[in-house]
Amino acid sequence: TTExxxxxxxxxxxxxxxFYTDExxxxxxxxxxxxxxxxxxxxxxGTPKAxxxxxxxxxxxxxxxxxxxxxxxxxxLLPDMVSVFITAPGMDVIDCRLRERGTDSDESVALREADRxxxxxxxxxxxxxxxxxxxxxxxxxxxxIIRAERSRIARMNPLKARRPQK
Numbered sequence: 001t002t003e004x005x006x007x008x009x010x011x012x013x014x015x016x017x018x019f020y021t022d023e024x025x026x027x028x029x030x031x032x033x034x035x036x037x038x039x040x041x042x043x044x045x046g047t048p049k050a051x052x053x054x055x056x057x058x059x060x061x062x063x064x065x066x067x068x069x070x071x072x073x074x075x076x077l078l079p080d081m082v083s084v085f086i087t088a089p090g091m092d093v094i095d096c097r098l099r100e101r102g103t104d105s106d107e108s109v110a111l112r113e114a115d116r117x118x119x120x121x122x123x124x125x126x127x128x129x130x131x132x133x134x135x136x137x138x139x140x141x142x143x144x145i146i147r148a149e150r151s152r153i154a155r156m157n158p159l160k161a162r163r164p165q166k
Contacts, residue, residue, distance in 0.1 A: 018048055036066065036073030041108050047074065061146055068122040082149050084142060085126040089133040091116070 020028065025044055029037050037046030047064055055062045066074060071083050088094045094116065098109055123129055128145050132138040149155065 016051070018051075035077055036070045038067070038069050038073075040067055040069070041104075041111050045070070061150075063142075068119050068125075071126070080155075082128070082145065083126040084128045084130055084145060085123050086130045086132055086138065086142075087120070087123075089131050093133075 022044070025037075025046065028034055028048065029046065033049050034046040035049045035052060037044065039045075045067075047066065047070065052062055052064070064070075064074070074081055075083065088097060095113065098104065098112060104112070130138050130141045130145075
């Protein structure tokens with residue numbers, strides 16, 4: 001499965017999940033239909049290419065919930081992508097949140113804890129870091145990044161970009 005979000009600053013975030021059988025997933029992967037795929041904690045994940053590219057062509061922003069490995073794979077195919085590493089304010093908070101959500105087995109929690117140092121070491125590979133200690137502030141920080149990236153001259157249509165007057 002993968003989570004894909006298409007974002008408008010003025011609209012609620014639609015959330016799209018795609019679920020495939022192992023056979024469907026394998027076929028999609030073999031045909032190059034995934035931007036990235038991986039086995040993470042015993043589960044297969046991937047990001048379907050078609051809906052992402054369709055959203056880009058429509059001029060929409062796309063936020064994908066990826067792990068470090070997924071970000072690296074997507075960066076190879078989409079070198080102009082913007083990456084944001086979102087983390088809790090400390091390792092103790094990460095442990096607490098992981099255990100309190102109650103969705104993972106003890107074995108899965110132990111695997112995630114073992115991988116955390118490698119994930120944290122990858123922070124310099126990302127474009128931005130957001131510390132999620134207060135949800136509203138973290139959302140505001142991500143929205144500020146989106147607004148700033150939309151304003152980059154390199155991302156604007158050159159015919160629409162403002163040019164300085166001589």
